[in-house]
Amino acid sequence: MTSFSFSLQKTDGGARRGRVTTAHGTFETPAFMATATAATVKAMTVDAVKDTGAEVAICNTYHLMLRPSAERVASLGGLHKFMNWSGPIVTDSGGFQVMSLAGLRKLTEEGVTFRSHVDGSKHELTPERSMEIQCLLDSNITMALDECTPHPATHEVAAESMRRSMRWAQRCRDAFQKREGYGLFGIVQGSTYEALRAESVQALTSIGFDGFGIGGLAVGEGQEEMFRVLDFTMPLVPTDKPRYLMGVGTPSDIVGSVIRGIDMFDCVMPTRAGRTGRGYTHRGTINIKNARHAGDARPIDERCTCPACQNYSRAYLHHLFRCEEILGPMLLTQHNLHYYQMLMKALRAAIEAGAMDAFAAAFAADQAKGDISQ
Amino acid sequence: MTSFSFSLQKTDGGARRGRVTTAHGTFETPAFMATATAATVKAMTVDAVKDTGAEVAICNTYHLMLRPSAERVASLGGLHKFMNWSGPIVTDSGGFQVMSLAGLRKLTEEGVTFRSHVDGSKHELTPERSMEIQCLLDSNITMALDECTPHPATHEVAAESMRRSMRWAQRCRDAFQKREGYGLFGIVQGSTYEALRAESVQALTSIGFDGFGIGGLAVGEGQEEMFRVLDFTMPLVPTDKPRYLMGVGTPSDIVGSVIRGIDMFDCVMPTRAGRTGRGYTHRGTINIKNARHAGDARPIDERCTCPACQNYSRAYLHHLFRCEEILGPMLLTQHNLHYYQMLMKALRAAIEAGAMDAFAAAFAADQAKGDISQ
Numbered sequence: 026m027t028s029f030s031f032s033l034q035k036t037d038g039g040a041r042r043g044r045v046t047t048a049h050g051t052f053e054t055p056a057f058m059a060t061a062t063a064a065t066v067k068a069m070t071v072d073a074v075k076d077t078g079a080e081v082a083i084c085n086t087y088h089l090m091l092r093p094s095a096e097r098v099a100s101l102g103g104l105h106k107f108m109n110w111s112g113p114i115v116t117d118s119g120g121f122q123v124m125s126l127a128g129l130r131k132l133t134e135e136g137v138t139f140r141s142h143v144d145g146s147k148h149e150l151t152p153e154r155s156m157e158i159q160c161l162l163d164s165n166i167t168m169a170l171d172e173c174t175p176h177p178a179t180h181e182v183a184a185e186s187m188r189r190s191m192r193w194a195q196r197c198r199d200a201f202q203k204r205e206g207y208g209l210f211g212i213v214q215g216s217t218y219e220a221l222r223a224e225s226v227q228a229l230t231s232i233g234f235d236g237f238g239i240g241g242l243a244v245g246e247g248q249e250e251m252f253r254v255l256d257f258t259m260p261l262v263p264t265d266k267p268r269y270l271m272g273v274g275t276p277s278d279i280v281g282s283v284i285r286g287i288d289m290f291d292c293v294m295p296t297r298a299g300r301t302g303r304g305y306t307h308r309g310t311i312n313i314k315n316a317r318h319a320g321d322a323r324p325i326d327e328r329c330t331c332p333a334c335q336n337y338s339r340a341y342l343h344h345l346f347r348c349e350e351i352l353g354p355m356l357l358t359q360h361n362l363h364y365y366q367m368l369m370k371a372l373r374a375a376i377e378a379g380a381m382d383a384f385a386a387a388f389a390a391d392q393a394k395g396d397i398s399q
Numbered sequence: 400m401t402s403f404s405f406s407l408q409k410t411d412g413g414a415r416r417g418r419v420t421t422a423h424g425t426f427e428t429p430a431f432m433a434t435a436t437a438a439t440v441k442a443m444t445v446d447a448v449k450d451t452g453a454e455v456a457i458c459n460t461y462h463l464m465l466r467p468s469a470e471r472v473a474s475l476g477g478l479h480k481f482m483n484w485s486g487p488i489v490t491d492s493g494g495f496q497v498m499s500l501a502g503l504r505k506l507t508e509e510g511v512t513f514r515s516h517v518d519g520s521k522h523e524l525t526p527e528r529s530m531e532i533q534c535l536l537d538s539n540i541t542m543a544l545d546e547c548t549p550h551p552a553t554h555e556v557a558a559e560s561m562r563r564s565m566r567w568a569q570r571c572r573d574a575f576q577k578r579e580g581y582g583l584f585g586i587v588q589g590s591t592y593e594a595l596r597a598e599s600v601q602a603l604t605s606i607g608f609d610g611f612g613i614g615g616l617a618v619g620e621g622q623e624e625m626f627r628v629l630d631f632t633m634p635l636v637p638t639d640k641p642r643y644l645m646g647v648g649t650p651s652d653i654v655g656s657v658i659r660g661i662d663m664f665d666c667v668m669p670t671r672a673g674r675t676g677r678g679y680t681h682r683g684t685i686n687i688k689n690a691r692h693a694g695d696a697r698p699i700d701e702r703c704t705c706p707a708c709q710n711y712s713r714a715y716l717h718h719l720f721r722c723e724e725i726l727g728p729m730l731l732t733q734h735n736l737h738y739y740q741m742l743m744k745a746l747r748a749a750i751e752a753g754a755m756d757a758f759a760a761a762f763a764a765d766q767a768k769g770d771i772s773q
Contacts, residue, residue, distance in 0.1 A: 063722045064715075064718065065724045069726070070730075071710070072706075073444075088722075092721060093693065093717075097693070100694065101696055101715070102696075107714075107718075109711060319471070320471060332446075338481070340467070340471070340475055340481075341482065344437075344438070347467075348437045348462075348466055350437055351728065351729070352441070352444070355442075355444065
């Protein structure tokens with residue numbers, strides 16, 4: 026059996042180059058996880074996801090507990106078999122989506138009751154039930170159930186919310202079923218308050234986790250404020266465990282967060298953008314639906330080696346989106362995920378070479394150029 | 400340079416085993432063409448289309464003349480490059496879609512004027528313009544512009560319509576730009592009237608074409624009537640050219656039509672069904688959205704070797720369709736096209752083995768079984 030572990034291989038300033046090992050294989054960090062909310066990366070086959078370079082997928086407890094249900098996934102052999110993804114799988118706890126999607130929520134010390142956004146059916150999520158669900162799903166990295174403190178929050182609200190999350194974290198730890206190669210992450214809360222973030226890290230460290238989620242960011246506070254919170258939080262977090270900045274973010278967010286010591290990311294941006302016509306390039310984003318691309322024989326990004334850029338013109342992608350052809354979202358999602366994975370690969374190489382500063386400067390300069398001219 | 404040609408390799412009763420050669424490669428017959436209406440097989444990558452076994456694609460003149468326009472496709476290097484399909488491409492003439500989709504149609508001896516169903520813009524399609532568009536698209540097999548006679552039609556209407564189509568066929572032949580490895584097919588009309596079908600075949604044979612479309616069928620007349628028309632029409636058609644039954648059909652339609660001497664087929668059924676949850680199996684069709692599949696760990700069809708059947712349960716497909724995930728239509732479309740191509744492969748093997756009768760009987764017996772029980 027393989028133990029769940031994190032090996033830190035190299036640092037460059039705050040940036041870290043590492044590897045996470047699970048019962049379903051390893052992934053290199055810094056890592057961007059493929060977002061497979063409902064046990065599928067939207068508009069992508071598993072082979073296409075793998076081709077982008079993604080090594081780890083993240084699924085959503087809230088969505089899967091409603092459809093098809095954790096018990097059904099378990100009866101079909103777990104998430105790896107269900108969705109044909111043999112690599113490591115992370116699941117979030119469901120707490121964030123209960124707060125953002127579900128109806129008629131009621132939060133108590135015990136947990137949260139809510140109505141499904143799909144059919145209005147009533148459900149309860151407690152720390153214990155979240156652990157049970159994530160175990161049934163057979164997730165390699167289980168996230169503790171927490172409350173994602175809204176932004177902005179007063180110090181009083183933030184403190185109360187964080188301290189309940191820490192009590193829930195202890196209940197998660199107690200309820201988590203230990204298995205070789207499976208890990209449990211606690212989630213740091215505390216809003217934008219340094220003392221609360223410190224208290225949260227201290228609480229989680231005392232309980233003992235296999236990694237740390239950094240929660241309550243990317244909720245509207247802006248990049249500058251997010252970086253400020255990371256600047257005072259990350260030096261407090263133990264260095265021997267992986268750190269996962271939940272729900273982040275833009276390419277620029279990721280570069281800045283890697284510099285500040287983050288190892289893992291997830292975000293719906295590249296897949297959602299791919300379905301709405303927005304493409305990432307090393308010179309910033311483009312909207313492929315714009316008329317300027319209608320006759321352009323060049324690829325989305327001439328530096329890109331993805332199938333969309335190797336085989337198709339901007340004009341073809343434009344045509345597909347104009348005609349609402351499914352292949353448009355398929356190709357652009359693949360390109361965007363490929364762009365994100367190439368970014369992570371370049372970040373890992375920069376850390377290995379001790380060249381993070383130079384990489385970050387070149388990245389920012391390229392992005393500032395804006396799209397190629399017609 | 401490669402000449403456009405058809406080689407007839409084996410016959411078994413009326414059924415024919417052959418090969419069509421074009422400037423962009425060959426395809427084996429009987430063939431089912433991948434329907435790439437707007438220069439994309441809906442919900443499929445080109446690699447996935449090739450993996451189904453498809454060797455020839457068919458695109459739609461009407462859709463492409465409106466978006467992105469034939470001139471734009473030509474400026475981008477033609478359809479093969481535009482859509483990244485290096486194999487043979489067939490285009491229809493646009494006549495059928497003008498009649499079924501466009502607004503404010505006016506048909507005269509000269510041609511047809513209509514308004515785009517997309518933006519209301521006014522367009523004209525004549526035999527000469529249809530030839531020009533299909534040349535700009537760089538289609539390997541150009542279809543003559545005809546009028547698809549509605550069903551039912553009186554003898555008088557059918558005769559008038561067919562004779563105009565024959566005058567247009569002569570104009571298409573005159574306007575068609577001859578190129579090595581490119582062919583022009585005339586289209587047999589005449590509704591359900593034997594004498595009119597015979598007159599049409601005679602007219603087209605006199606003009607001289609590289610192949611024959613059989614038009615005006617699969618328009619609501621039913622399988623029995625369609626087979627009756629084929630029974631008296633096909634013996635009249637020259638044997639040294641490929642015969643293409645336009646817009647057909649169900650698996651059972653295809654088996655019956657191959658027996659009657661058809662070499663080429665196209666139909667939106669497998670792709671459209673794949674997007675709406677209907678899957679083909681050797682025991683008939685299923686609706687994957689039905690609750691009975693929600694917990695079924697078995698594949699769509701245990702005889703099938705497609706990626707959907709090799710890697711996923713009916714339960715997973717059901718989940719994808721229930722959640723309206725794009726991967727559902729992607730996988731089911733791939734399965735359905737794979738099913739059709741496996742059928743064509745089996746038909747070709749049966750003709751080679753002189754076993755068409757036995758094959759058709761076994762096919763019908765399997766289909767009659769109905770889906771596997773729970």
